[in-house]
Amino acid sequence: MALKWGVAGAGRISHDFVTAVQTYPKSDHVFTAVAARSKASAEKFAKDHSIPQSYEGYLGLAQDRNVDIVYVGNLNPQHFETTKMMLEHGKHVLCEKPFTMNEKQTRRLYQIAQEKKLFLMEAIWSRFFPATMEMKRLIDSGAIGEVLHASVHFGHQIDHVDRITAMDLGGGAILDLGVYILQFQQYVFRNLKPIKIVINGHVNKFGTDESCGAVITYPEGKMAVVSTSTRLKLPNEGIVVGTKGTLRLPDFWCPDKLIMPDGSVKTYPLPVSSVPFLHHNSAGLCYQAEEARQCIKKGKIECPHIPHAESIELARLMALFRKEVGVAYPEDSQEF
Template sequence: MATRWGICGAGNISHDFCVALKTLSHEDHQIVAVAARSLESAKKFAKTHGIPTAYGSYQELVKDANIDVVYIGVLHTHHLQVGLLFLNAGKNVLCEKPFAMNLREVKHLISAARENNVFLMEAVWSRCFPVYAEVGRLLSENTVGEVKMVKVYFGLPLLDRERATQKEQGGGALMDIGIYCLQFALMVFKEERPESIHATGVLLPSGVDESMVVVLKFSGNRMAICACTIACDLPNDATICGSKGMIRVAHPMHCPTTLEVKGKETEFPLPEPGLPLNFNNSTGLRYEAEEVRRCLLKGLKESIKMSLTDSELLIEIMDEARRQVGVVYEQDSQ
């Protein structure tokens, strides 16, 4: 039986997610409904993607009994409110990253999922890529020896986009793209809580971070350096440095198709999209959809690839980094 998807939000990332779903077997994944804030937007989106049902409100999608799981692709400042709407109605949820605006909100979402006994996962799609699975295997086999340093860089010129620069929209380098850097470091160090967090950054006039560097120190004198910016391009790769060599996850680090181990490259090609995409390598969103289906078929309430505990630690570190740099959102005082 196919996993029946409901799409919440008719924006760019929801478009790409639907394109990615269409690269999977129709017998496994079907998009049965989409909801937007206006019926016109929902109908236009449904026509583009061949979705049979369109709703002009999220509340209508909540009531649709033919949906197995809801993909939430709305602006992350609305993740808490919208996420609770579906979770409290007993719907399984895959919610775009960042899960929410701070640790308090994330804990609220997780609590609702557990109280209602439903599946919940933060859509950090990187965690589901074959390259990341291969990195995990190499580390478990001690291929590069003892890991001493992780370096992750992610930067894009996004200063012309309000979503990335305005505080009211949850903008800032860390929330938008820096999250990918931190999650990679935590994955390598097996979700260990860092002994120390040191962050510095540059703020825009709007009060969000244009650039930020976060240094994490782990037990055994191991470190991670995570740099992100919305002002310019960075190498957009990740390097794991061990006592016996290096592993490099090549550009783009957050949705990779190339892995370099001790100088030898291996390619992991993605399927071609059926429609134009808004973001690089977005057909890779198929991997998180496959992970959700796997979990639902097994009756799991969270994924081991991106567990709810992983999401809590990730946002906790982000909160502390923001505190040190001075990025404060309205949600932090609520």
């Protein structure tokens, strides 16, 4: 039976997500409803993507009995309340990253999901690309020996976009781009806890961070070097170095190729859609949706590739980075 999806948010990322997932058979995934803040946006999105039901506001979507799981793709500061509403109405949720604005909100959502026995996952889509999964398999198999170093640098010239810079929209390099670099090094050094983190960065005139970098030291001589920027296009490559070789992941956040230790390149073609995508390699958004379907089918409430504990740790790291750089959001003072 097909997993019935609802969509919260009718923006660009939701367009790409729906377009990607619709490359799968309708016997596996079907979209039944979409909600947005404005009626016009919801109706247009529904028409563009052949979705039968649209809602102004999110409550109607939460109450829709023809929805199994909701993809939350609205603005960063709205993730918490939207996801909370969906969970409280019995919906499974796949929520875009950054999952919430801080660690407190993140912990609260996972608590609700566990109490209600509902599947909840942060949409770290990067981990589900075949190229990423092959990289992880090679690391775990010892193919490149003991991994001692990882580096990843992610930057785009996007400081002209309000969503990226404005405080009230949850802007900042750390939340929007930093989540990618942090999840990458976390995935490489999985199950290890940092013993020291040195962080530096710059804040823009709006009070949000425009760039950030860090050296993250782990036990046993392991280290990660990471940086992100909203003012510069950086190499945007993930590199993993072991005692027996190096793996390179170009476009690490949405990779379709992996460079092996001998320099050869493995390619992983992405699904093809007749509908244009708005973002680079967005066809790969489909992989996390299929992972969610498989997890729900098996009765799981969390995904082994991005379990609740790792999502919480990402939120903790991003909060630490923001604190060191000097960025605080109104949500940070929220109490439950």
